């Protein structure tokens with residue numbers, strides 16, 4: 316008679332034998348058991364479980380038994396099993412007492428209703444030790460936490476008010492307004508030409524606000540294709556689409572929760588998204604794409620634009636209600652030519668930064684070089700000034716820079732290189748130095764203007780050609796034609 320003959324061959328007996336074996340298995344493999352009632356309260360623990368109490372932070376049994384399981388066992392899933400009625404046969408649970416292999420089994424009454432859950436801490440059997448698996452899991456979890464911390468610190472803002480260089484009346488006034496705005500919870504609207512420091516101020520406002528410890532998250536309307544903006548803002552529910560987004564994706568509102576959401580180039584936001592943004596701001600809730608659940612958020616909005624929003628409202632290309640919603644604390648950031656007194660300080664600060672990043676010696680500009688720079692109209696403001704200084708640092712062998720070198724770099728950058736005048740230089744006066752610069756062959760000037768406009772647009776959109784074409788009001792194809800004609804198409808990404 317073989318051993319096999321002792322095995323039953325009918326389903327009922329097989330099940331009974333299995334149930335008995337499983338019962339023994341669980342009883343022997345258990346290093347502790349806990350029972351939770353229908354309300355999710357711990358109603359019983361066995362002697363073995365009691366040994367965990369000190370490590371879980373409880374001196375006395377009555378501080379543990381009788382309390383909701385979710386408030387006494389960190390990271391527990393017992394209430395989940397109560398809610399779904401589905402067992403979790405094997406799981407890893409990590410809390411302050413360590414990492415454990417656990418099993419959670421719903422208990423049902425005769426009618427099949429879930430009346431409680433049995434939680435079992437499984438015995439770590441010496442022969443089949445799970446320790447390597449558990450320590451691998453613990454290590455991965457630690458790595459994940461580190462990565463999360465790092466990500467969070469990257470999301471913290473880069474600049475403070477000290478980074479905003481300037482001691483002119485205009486600069487001090489901007490900083491005063493921005494500091495006040497930092498203390499308020501209302502939306503801030505930063506208005507000013509490109510390169511005036513709007514983004515820098517948005518960071519600084521966040522850093523000086525009570526939300527400084529929480530994320531600073533930006534969305535640039537000019538850099539994200541219209542069709543993707545909605546997903547970018549509101550996120551995508553898992554399974555909403557097939558393919559790359561199958562797993563779902565958090566939107567910027569969600570990522571910025573508790574912190575600041577920076578809407579850069581607000582004037583470039585398409586109408587369809589304006590409607591949805593307004594609704595989100597009014598309701599304080601968003602609906603991720605493909606989900607029908609509303610998610611509450613808590614973000615402070617700071618927006619910036621170089622466009623004339625009021626004009627856009629009149630033309631009907633920007634929603635009036637959204638404009639009023641965001642225009643609560645408007646701050647006008649003046650262009651560089653309205654605060655020429657800051658140029659010397661700015662040159663020094665920018666050269667210091669360029670040297671620190673590039674590792675070279677810090678440039679020293681002679682008085683004539685500084686005067687020449689101060690006379691320029693700086694349509695691209697501080698960003699443009701920085702570009703010119705970077706070019707100077709790249710081009711010259713010596714850190715000492717004279718007016719001739721500045722002039723050369725200005726011309727190569729397609730800037731008119733206006734001569735400094737003794738009287739207060741008003742670069743925009745038609746009869747002034749600009750008037751002289753205008754007396755050159757027209758095709759040459761037009762080509763120069765076109766080149767500058769395209770460079771500006773690409774700089775503004777971080778090299779995104781679709782967005783640049785939109786800014787310039789020309790088609791993408793037309794932008795490509797012009798770039799090709801100028802020999803600027805060879806490089807892959809950015810052209811500036």
Ligand SMILES: Nc1ncnc2c1ncn2[C@@H]1O[C@H](COP(=O)(O)OP(=O)(O)O)[C@@H](O)[C@H]1O
Pocket residue numbers: 478479480481507508509510511512513514515516619661664697698701
């Ligand atoms: N007041 C300032 N002091 C020092 N650097 C500045 C100042 N304003 C702007 N910048 C620098 O000029 C560049 C453009 O500023 P940014 O904030 O991006 O301008 P905007 O968002 O208005 O286009 C950045 O490199 C920024 O650090």
Ligand SMILES: [Mg+2]
Pocket residue numbers: 510513514579
């Ligand atoms: Mg900007």
